[in-house]
Amino acid sequence: MQIGIDKINFYTPHLYVDMNKLAIARNQEPEKFTIGIGQDEMAVAPITQDPVTLAANAAWNMLDEADKEQIDFVIFGTESGIDHSKSGAVYVHHLLGLKKEARAIEVKQACYGGTAAIQLAKGHIALNPTSKVLVLASDIARYGLNTPGEVTQGAGAVAILISADPRILVLEDEVSYRTDEIMDFWRPVYSDTAYVDGKYSNEQYISFFSHVWTAHKEKTGFDLNDFEALCYHLPYTKMGLKALRTIYDDKTEADKERLVENYQISTRYNRKVGNIYTASLYLSLLSLLEQQENLRDGSRIGLFSYGSGAVGEFFTGILQPNYRKYLHTAEHTTMFEKRQEVSIAEYEEIFKQELPKDGSTLDLNIEEDPAPICVAGIKDHMRQYVNKQKV
Structure with missing residues (x-):
């Protein structure tokens, strides 16, 4: 039996900041952000969006009634959970109107x-x-204003429907993975922002990729000429390229040109959205599928997942016949076109807005947020979610 991705969609908030302008505001050369880091724009989440609503918005227009009837498991991957006890999956399950005969859980291991x-x-x-x-893979990356990690913030979610006989990508069985207890990135339960050792994290990312790539080659006998493209977890878009460069010796010149071209195409969406932690790899995959017109049915795609702390995995998928029919390229183009740029001052003001930590009552104006699903406020220590389109 073949199992894999039958449908895939993403959502990002309607606000963004221009990285050239952010660089100037931070007294940096714009090229440091746009070339050195590889980011053009950064999604900004208004207070009416959180990881739950981002995930629900990503899935809302992707599912039909037949899907809802067959879904009996909802798994929410995030490192931006809103509750120590209750899973984000339970909220999304309700907001989407899925059947009650289902499991719903949340899983956590950084971006993995x-x-x-x-x-x-x-x-x-x-x-x-x-x-x-x-x-569901959904996160809001926050490091704080005027911090070294500020340039690698972002917000968004990817929703993926996994099934037998998938129409987009069959996931192959052989995988390679690795775990090691390291402190390259972490966020204690008392902190709203993450702590990161940037240089060490970059080194570990590349080290983990080297280990799982080598292990996968030994397991399968595959080499670079067996792959049409490699997609990477992208905390920032230059990171994956650093890892790809470490295996250039395995390539012919034709392999190198193909993989670098497809890598650059796979970063287009991420360059506009920024870091979305658990969803970054899958936004990269989606960018490749929707933006590379020359991908052929039957192509093998390699995927490298990395979650600081740390767990890494390399796995592969085969593109299915007529997979393009099941993508939402036009909708994603429209979503980007409709986004609104905010000034640096507006971005900083939005960043400082927070839901009350003491559970006190708060009503939010969701009419300014065009998303179907929003956080409408807080009441009795409970977040109030609204699906504007749910009958």
Whole structure:
């Protein structure tokens, strides 16, 4: 039985900041952000959006009634959870109107959570071939204003429907993975922002990629000429290129040119959105599928997932016949076109807005947010979610 991605969609907030302008405001050369880091724009989440609403918005227009009837497992990968106890999946399950005969859980391991969710979903489908699993990867990356990590912030979510006989990408069975207890990036429960050792994290990212890439080659016998493209977890878009360069010796010149071209195309969406942690790899994959017109059915795509702390994994997928029919390229183009640029001052003001930490009552104006699903406020220590389009 073949299992993999039957549908995939993403959502990012309607606000963004221009990285050239942010660089100037921070007394930096713009090229440091746009070339050195590889970011053009950064999504800004208004107070009416959180990881739950981002995930629900990503899935809302992707699912039809038949999908909703078959989904019996919702897995939410995030490192921006809103509750120590209740999973974000339960909220999304309700907001989407899914059937009650379903499981709903949240998984966490830094940016690896979405990949962990996909592997759990594969196992579920193997035992329940007529079921479908909704995988959600959703995060808001926050490091603080005027911090070294500010340039690698972002917000967004990717929703993925995993099923048997998928129409977009069959996930192959052989995978390689690695775990090691390191402190390259972490966020204690008492902190709203993350701590990161940037240089060490970059080194570990490349080290993990080297280990899992080598292990996968030994398991499968595959080499670079077996891959049409490699997609990477992208905390910033230059990071994946650094890892790709470490295996240039394995390539012919034609391999190198193909993989670099496809890598650059895979970063187009990420360059506009920024870092979205668990969803970054899958936004990269989606960018490749929707923006590279020369991808052929049957092509093998390699995917490298990395979650600081740390877990890394390399796995592969095969593009299915007529996969383009099941993408939402036009909708994503329109979403980007409709976004609104905010000034640096407006971005800083939005960044400082927070929901009350004491659970006090707050009503938010959701009419200014064009998203179908929003946070409407706080009441009795409970976030109030609204789906404007749900009957």
